[in-house]
Amino acid sequence: MHSKHSPAPAALQAAAGRTPELHLTRERWHCLLRELARRGAGTRESGAFLLAHMSRPQDVVEVAYYDDLDPACLTGGITFAGTGYSQLWALCRARGLTVVADIHTHPGVGVRQSRIDATNPMISQPGHVAIIVPDLGRSPEPDLVGVHVYAGGHHWTSYLGNCNRSVLKIDGPGRSSVRRAAQSLRRAITAVRDRLPVHGAHRSSR
Numbered sequence: 001m002h003s004k005h006s007p008a009p010a011a012l013q014a015a016a017g018r019t020p021e022l023h024l025t026r027e028r029w030h031c032l033l034r035e036l037a038r039r040g041a042g043t044r045e046s047g048a049f050l051l052a053h054m055s056r057p058q059d060v061v062e063v064a065y066y067d068d069l070d071p072a073c074l075t076g077g078i079t080f081a082g083t084g085y086s087q088l089w090a091l092c093r094a095r096g097l098t099v100v101a102d103i104h105t106h107p108g109v110g111v112r113q114s115r116i117d118a119t120n121p122m123i124s125q126p127g128h129v130a131i132i133v134p135d136l137g138r139s140p141e142p143d144l145v146g147v148h149v150y151a152g153g154h155h156w157t158s159y160l161g162n163c164n165r166s167v168l169k170i171d172g173p174g175r176s177s178v179r180r181a182a183q184s185l186r187r188a189i190t191a192v193r194d195r196l197p198v199h200g201a202h203r204s205s206r
């Protein structure tokens, strides 16, 4: 639920008329969901803005959590104040970033927009993406989230289930593959080191 919104940043280059893409690394996605769940504490909705450089609006590089911008906004639903937007625009200016999407949690499995979600876009800019996460952020599976692209005039295009992959691209290997890659790199380094001269002499153990 959102009770307030404000105009989009002038610099936002919305992808009006075509389907936008959002790229997040798998690590950033899991970190984002963990943080949303933590802030919601299993009892209330939480949310964040996803930020990107203006030259590469598809690559999410930073996350601004609603309750960092407006500490009083997590009211069970979300009541984001104008002062929170002032903080957001200041942050964007300072870092040279723009808002490309927002994400918020719902209790239960429903990831369609509420009437309030649909009629009060957090950013009223065509091409803006609103992501809804089920189970107050405790289910990080990307295919469970709802992805809604703003078309202007309170019209949205929704992508549900694995259809959301046409917008939401979670890139990169899972954490277990990262761990496997790190282990194999360590083995390779050890193997190379074992073949190097030690203190001017060659190891004789081989």
Ligand SMILES: [Zn+2]
Binding pocket: 001, 104, 105, 106, 113, 114, 117, 132
């Ligand atoms: Zn909602």
